[in-house]
Structures are given as C-alpha cells and as structure tokens.
Amino acid sequence: MASNKNALIRYKTIDYCLRNNFKKWTLDDLIEACSDALYEYEGKDINVSKRTIQLDIQLMRSDKLGYNAPIEVYEKRFYKYSEPNFSITNIPVTDNDVKVMNEAIQLLRQFKDFSLFKEMNGVLQRLEDSVYSSQKNKKSIIHLDKNEQLKGLEFIDPIYQAIQQKKVIVINYQSFKAHKPSDMIVHPQLLKEFNNRWFVLCLNKKRFYTLALDRIIAISKENNIEYKDENVDGDTYYKDVIGATVSNTRPQRIQFWIEKKNAPYVITKPFHKSQRVIKHTEDGVIFNIFVQINFELERKILGFGELIEILKPEKFRNLIFAKLQKATSNYQ
Numbered sequence: 001m002a003s004n005k006n007a008l009i010r011y012k013t014i015d016y017c018l019r020n021n022f023k024k025w026t027l028d029d030l031i032e033a034c035s036d037a038l039y040e041y042e043g044k045d046i047n048v049s050k051r052t053i054q055l056d057i058q059l060m061r062s063d064k065l066g067y068n069a070p071i072e073v074y075e076k077r078f079y080k081y082s083e084p085n086f087s088i089t090n091i092p093v094t095d096n097d098v099k100v101m102n103e104a105i106q107l108l109r110q111f112k113d114f115s116l117f118k119e120m121n122g123v124l125q126r127l128e129d130s131v132y133s134s135q136k137n138k139k140s141i142i143h144l145d146k147n148e149q150l151k152g153l154e155f156i157d158p159i160y161q162a163i164q165q166k167k168v169i170v171i172n173y174q175s176f177k178a179h180k181p182s183d184m185i186v187h188p189q190l191l192k193e194f195n196n197r198w199f200v201l202c203l204n205k206k207r208f209y210t211l212a213l214d215r216i217i218a219i220s221k222e223n224n225i226e227y228k229d230e231n232v233d234g235d236t237y238y239k240d241v242i243g244a245t246v247s248n249t250r251p252q253r254i255q256f257w258i259e260k261k262n263a264p265y266v267i268t269k270p271f272h273k274s275q276r277v278i279k280h281t282e283d284g285v286i287f288n289i290f291v292q293i294n295f296e297l298e299r300k301i302l303g304f305g306e307l308i309e310i311l312k313p314e315k316f317r318n319l320i321f322a323k324l325q326k327a328t329s330n331y332q
Contacts (some may be wrong), residue, residue, distance in 0.1 A: 007020025013037040151212030166227040172218040189232040199244040255312040
C-alpha cells in the first residue's frame with residue numbers, strides 16, 4: 001500500500017511540474033521534485049532513482065493508468081506536455097468508473113458505525129453529487145447482514161482508538177452470569193466481529209479475556225498505566241476456533257456427517273478453514289475439522305438439528321446428544 005501511495009505522489013508531482021511551462025524540466029529536476037514531495041508527505045528521505053522516474057513517465061504515457069499523458073522530450077533533455085492544458089487530474093470519468101465508484105460507495109455506507117466512515121460521509125456525498133448525481137437515487141444492490149439494534153456498537157470507536165493509540169482503558173462490564181457490573185483495567189489488543197456481534201480481546205493481569213461489547217456499560221481512559229502491546233495477530237490467534245472464544249485447550253479433530261441434500265451447503269460454506277471431505281456415503285457426506293471445542297462450535301452444530309451427526313470424538317458426541325435430549329424434552 002505504501003509503495004502505491006508513493007507512486008501516486010510521484011505521478012501528481014510530475015504532472016504538477018510539467019504543467020508549469022515557465023521552467024524547463026530535466027530528469028534530474030523531476031527526481032528532485034519527487035524526492036521533496038515524498039519527504040513532505042512522509043517526513044523522511046526516500047531515495048528516488050532515475051530508473052523509477054523513467055518508468056513513471058512511461059506509465060503516465062501509456063493507457064495502463066488511463067492517463068495517456070502527452071509527455072515529450074525536447075532539445076534531447078527537457079520534458080513537457082505537448083498539450084499545454086493537459087493534466088492527469090482532468091481525465092474524464094468513464095461509465096465503468098462511475099459504476100465501480102457507485103458500488104464502492106454503497107458498500108462503504110454500510111460500515112457507518114466506525115468514525116472513519118462517518119468522517120467519509122461528506123466525501124461520499126461529494127462523489128455522488130459531482131461525479132454521478134444522475135445515479136444518486138438508485139437503490140443499493142449490495143446488502144450486508146447487520147443488526148442496527150445491537151447494543152454496544154457505540155463502543156467500537158473508543159476501543160479502536162485505544163488500540164491504535166496504545167492506551168489502557170477501564171471497562172465497566174457485566175457478563176450474563178454476573179449479578180452486578182464491575183470495573184476491569186484492560187489493555188485492548190484486537191476487535192473481533194462474529195455473527196454481527198462485536199468483541200474485544202484484551203489483556204488483564206497477564207491473561208487474555210474476550211469481552212462482548214453488548215455487555216459493556218461504560219469505558220474510560222486510564223492514563224497512569226503503561227500499555228502492554230502483545231502484538232496479537234488475529235489470523236494466528238483465532239486460527240483454531242469457530243467464533244470468538246479461544247480457550248487453553250488443544251484443537252481436536254471433529255468428524256461429522258451431513259445429510260446428503262444439505263452437504264453442498266457445507267461444502268461451499270465450510271465450518272472452518274481446516275474442513276476436509278473424508279468420504280461420500282449413500283445418505284450424506286463425512287467431514288473433518290480441526291478446532292477447539294467451544295460455545296460457538298456447539299451452537300453451529302445444534303443449529304443443523306437432525307441434518308448433522310457428530311461421529312468423533314466420543315466425548316463431544318455425547319455432549320451434543322445430551323443437549324439434543326434436553327431440547328426434545330422441552331417439546332414433550
């Protein structure tokens with residue numbers, strides 16, 4: 001992403017230079033101007049080579065970026081636009097560009113609970129008004145599953161900011177099992193979303209806790225404690241689980257059978273990235289997954305009702321069987 005941003009800064013700088021017809025621009029001049037621009041944006045010296053600027057000019061001349069810039073060399077060493085009024089910022093927006101931006105805007109609008117996207121509202125509105133105002137009343141054709149009545153969404157931003165700024169916070173929290181709320185001084189590490197429910201993974205007294213945002217009552221800053229950054233990588237931390245609950249137990253190989261007509265749904269939307277097809281039977285398909293046994297896994301399996309059967313391990317099979325027996329007793 002950084003290299004792409006630097007390239008865009010260079011393109012804009014070259015464009016700015018070549019639009020100035022009062023100066024003769026050599027390759028060295030363009031290298032110096034791009035280096036200065038990158039230093040201004042990044043706050044550090046970035047080495048811009050002669051080869052880099054030559055490739056930038058070649059790309060700007062081509063149709064690859066949609067610029068088709070009429071850059072020419074004159075007197076064997078100076079660069080200029082052959083069309084005095086040309087600028088890459090004046091490139092007209094194509095119908096396909098409008099279509100892509102429209103889809104992107106409709107998608108971004110559905111993430112409105114983050115302050116980042118709230119701040120983008122004005123940008124999105126200006127895009128709609130200036131680029132494709134004739135289409136702004138069209139309905140969205142992308143719909144993301146969301147629950148705007150879910151509690152705790154207002155805490156996403158303060159937690160996000162605390163993680164980004166490496167700040168300790170005090171969370172007033174009441175789990176479903178607790179009789180009253182209590183304060184926890186935590187070092188937030190990661191925000192996690194699962195099934196439209198948000199969680200924060202945080203460090204408290206050398207232990208990791210996963211707190212549901214809908215059980216948070218209040219959040220305040222704690223400025224007198226130094227933040228501990230555990231450098232948690234979400235893909236690694238959650239690699240052996242379905243959902244947000246990570247325990248200290250080792251992952252197990254779960255083998256299960258799915259009824260034949262419903263097996264394609266499980267094949268095309270796996271329970272977990274470790275899922276493998278073991279074999280096809282006359283009445284269904286047998287799968288394997290390698291995960292920790294947690295609450296979310298139980299809910300996933302119970303949700304399939306009579307269409308699933310746990311084959312291994314036996315202890316987990318018995319657990320699911322007991323829950324189903326209790327469920328059927330509710331109807332007797």
